[in-house]
Amino acid sequence: QLEESGGGLVQAGGSLRLSCAPSERTFNIYAVAWFRQAPGKEREFVAAISWTGGIIYYADSVKGRFTISRDNTKNSVYLQMNSLKSEDTAVYSCAGATGPLWSTLRPTAYDYWGQGTQVTVSS
Secondary structure: OEEEEOOEEEEOOOOEEEEEEEOOOOOOOOEEEEEEEOOOOOOEEEEEEEOOOOOEEEOOOOOOOEEEEEEOOOOEEEEEEOOOOHHHOEEEEEEEEOOHHHHHOOHHHOOEEOOOEEEEEEO
């Protein structure tokens, strides 16, 4: 239902840009978020943006390094990741929420999910 792209291998301090777009018809999306999951760890929230782009949230661990944005003309959401660290290594997934609970930033509030894209940061 959502499709991510842009993952890969990068050295610490480098940058990557992830993209998220619907792979099939999706309806009434209030907001889109990025989550990540590292091996052996729980899935964690990274960043979220409302459909209008007027409300944005970031996890403390990525503030000042990551930027979430959207392009409504392309129906896409992006995650620009700068100053990457080894602890950013994870599978990154985008998710779409169809209700106002998206601002709880909990995975259970999101209805559409992508398959995920691997981001590996080498130190």
